[in-house]
Amino acid sequence: MSKSQPPVFGAIPGISPGHEFANRLELWGAGVHRQTQAGISARQGAGAESIVLSGGYEDDADYGDVILYTGRGGRSAETGQQVADQELTGANRELVRNITEGLPVRVTRKVTAGGSSFYRYAGLYRIVSHWAATGKSGHRIWCFRLERIADQPLTEEMARAAGQRELFGQLAWEPEVGYGAAPRRETTTLRIVRDTTVTRAVKKLYDYRCQVCGVRLGMAETPYAEAAHVQALGAPHHGPDLLENVLCLCPNHHVLFDMGAFGIADDGLLLGPPALGLPEKLSVHGKHRIAPAFLAYHRQHFYEPNAGRVEESR
Amino acid sequence: MSKSQPPVFGAIPGISPGHEFANRLELWGAGVHRQTQAGISARQGAGAESIVLSGGYEDDADYGDVILYTGRGGRSAETGQQVADQELTGANRELVRNITEGLPVRVTRKVTAGGSSFYRYAGLYRIVSHWAATGKSGHRIWCFRLERIADQPLTEEMARAAGQRELFGQLAWEPEVGYGAAPRRETTTLRIVRDTTVTRAVKKLYDYRCQVCGVRLGMAETPYAEAAHVQALGAPHHGPDLLENVLCLCPNHHVLFDMGAFGIADDGLLLGPPALGLPEKLSVHGKHRIAPAFLAYHRQHFYEPNAGRVEESR
Known part of the structure; x- marks a missing residue:
């Protein structure tokens, strides 16, 4: 190697x-x-x-x-x-x-x-x-x-x-999804293709521990975590792919966050029904500034409209 | 409706x-x-x-x-x-x-x-x-x-x-992925497209609770769980898409199971390092028979070769 x-x-x-x-x-x-x-x-x-x-x-x-x-x-x-x-x-x-x-x-x-x-x-x-x-x-x-x-x-x-570009109208006629130095592009793939620069940075910063529950899904040398964008990527949200807009979460809390089951206050307090068993605050690394505007966007469009709809978790 | x-x-x-x-x-x-x-x-x-x-x-x-x-x-x-x-x-x-x-x-x-x-x-x-x-x-x-x-x-x-089928050689030239009554087919999509008959059945049987940790990722009316095949689908495993070969898991335990971080004995005992914090046994519904041959396949090809490689989870 x-x-x-x-x-x-x-x-x-x-x-x-x-x-x-x-x-x-x-x-x-x-x-x-x-x-x-x-x-x-x-x-x-x-x-x-x-x-x-x-x-x-x-x-x-x-x-x-x-x-x-x-x-x-x-x-x-x-x-x-x-x-x-x-x-x-x-x-x-x-x-x-x-x-x-x-x-x-x-x-x-x-x-x-x-x-x-x-x-x-x-x-x-x-x-x-x-x-x-x-x-x-x-x-x-x-x-x-x-x-x-x-x-x-x-x-x-x-x-x-093929003669006609229209022929491929139903295929994803798009430049390749960017990795590394290339700029990130929208993709039709869900939860699989990720920008590696920002998502690897946030996972590294937290050593693959979930910022909500602290779990580290552990294979010794190949741990697993997911990078969750706070203000979602893609139309119409157009959240940026920046460290300020991304969290390191386990898959379970990623699902709950994306579905609006919980939200995060500007000061990191976790907002959600008692049944979710959330800790009081999000763990935030000293080097990780999460922009309040993105947290507010998530609360407004994903969390608050759903507030109170979660029945139970465990 | x-x-x-x-x-x-x-x-x-x-x-x-x-x-x-x-x-x-x-x-x-x-x-x-x-x-x-x-x-x-x-x-x-x-x-x-x-x-x-x-x-x-x-x-x-x-x-x-x-x-x-x-x-x-x-x-x-x-x-x-x-x-x-x-x-x-x-x-x-x-x-x-x-x-x-x-x-x-x-x-x-x-x-x-x-x-x-x-x-x-x-x-x-x-x-x-x-x-x-x-x-x-x-x-x-x-x-x-x-x-x-x-x-x-x-x-x-x-x-x-387009004139020539070969033109599309790099596209997935496949009949549609089957849902409902149609037979299940291999797909290049990971963790997204699922057979609805068997996977919905197992999730319903457990009311979306993880058979390992009991968590129910809860949106009140739209809970979320994943169906995990024990003997993997697709070549070369060719595990069947049957209730006897499927578990209801939360995303976290699905990842760990697929990565071989833990295995399951024929009697349902959970095999894995203490750091994973696994309960003693898998929860199994009275109407759910999990075929031992599939559990053995998973242990042999996914779990046992990895045994001892998990350092920590929490």
Whole structure:
């Protein structure tokens, strides 16, 4: 795993699905896969930005939009066969982090035809689950299910071939959702694709602890929390994707907050029916200023209209 | 709201997006929208199966893939203007249920051109959020954000126009995800699209209480819980979508279960590190038989390989 370069998640500008590369060096030069040999480009503690499917793992299964991907390790360099158990460490652990952080991974396939081969960029995939299995070799392998992210732009050539843009009116004809340096864009995906800059910052600040109940959903190295926008993103709310507008919550309190079951006063007091068992105040880190205007927006549009409607929680 | 007919969620066989209907009666006859006048076809306690956008509400905003939809009520029959506050009751409450239950809604638009009008089926949308706002009239309105479900089939005509099916290779060229009577199908959507028959059954059986911690995430009339498959759905697990393979969990315990942070013994004992604060046993309803084979599958592939990896939870 590279330790020097910051990971770049999401689409590389100018590289659309279908883009072809003559060899691994070209792929590396374009910034699509910044490893010249390894199949996984990941950084410790940050997740995996890219994988290359080269047909080297006997337990991989490629169904196109769905890929069952075998983790790294335990393979003989000579025969390509699995000769030892795989461990959930290193790059494999970073693939798990993509699941818990909702990070997309770039997928490139090695294509072999007519005696020669090249590489074709397939687009962005989500890693949706992982599990252990016994591979064909009898050794333990770690498996990952990848699913292609649906709302990706068609290439320009494909659009031309189709002749009419209107044809795609019902598809999400939108530039790629931005990650990292790219600006955040609206998406039709709910609770899955997230801006990584702000949401990772708030989760890091609270070490994945819920600001309401203090729970830290714990896998030792890959904890899970959700970033909740106070003034919602998207039309018509258009809340900004800034640290001042985001909370670190467990999934349960995220659901309750978004549904307006509780609100937050400007001074952090938690407003809600006794049945919810809320603590008196929101936990707020010294470095985290939550703008009162966003809290007021949430109270006005999400919480207050619902006040008193919650019957019970436990 | 209709009280006699069971709701039918999802696509109507034979009716693809783009299908046109001369009038409301035809729309009714096809089973797309089973109300001849009302804009929302819903059943009390079951959710909304269909809406018709007829341009009657001054606060609606139609962006195509995203629709900001105004709830029902408070409108003058003569002028179409908002003359009173809207309440979060009746059909409006059922639209909220679509959010908490993940139910899709059929959307049909009234199209007016050249002095005449007709209706065009737009496809399935998710209702992703609701909030209160002050409408143009100064009265309180209830608003809903609808987002088009991306993975829907193109119509046959659109495919022919495009000339080559391969063009769509990167899109999810799949029959519609089944709801209700239709068989369940694999989907690329994570934690959003659910089979309603089995998942609603398990949530109803437990009255939306988590089988691990007992929490009931409570909105008074629209509680929220998640159905968790024990042996995962989809390749390569191919767990069945049966009540014997599903649990009613809160989002927090759903995440932990899917990530393998805890497992369940055949007798219901909860297996996991003390830091998770798990109770001794899973709560199991007298009418709910969870098949041991599925629990064993989860332990073998998801839990046991991870055992001991959880550091802390609270």
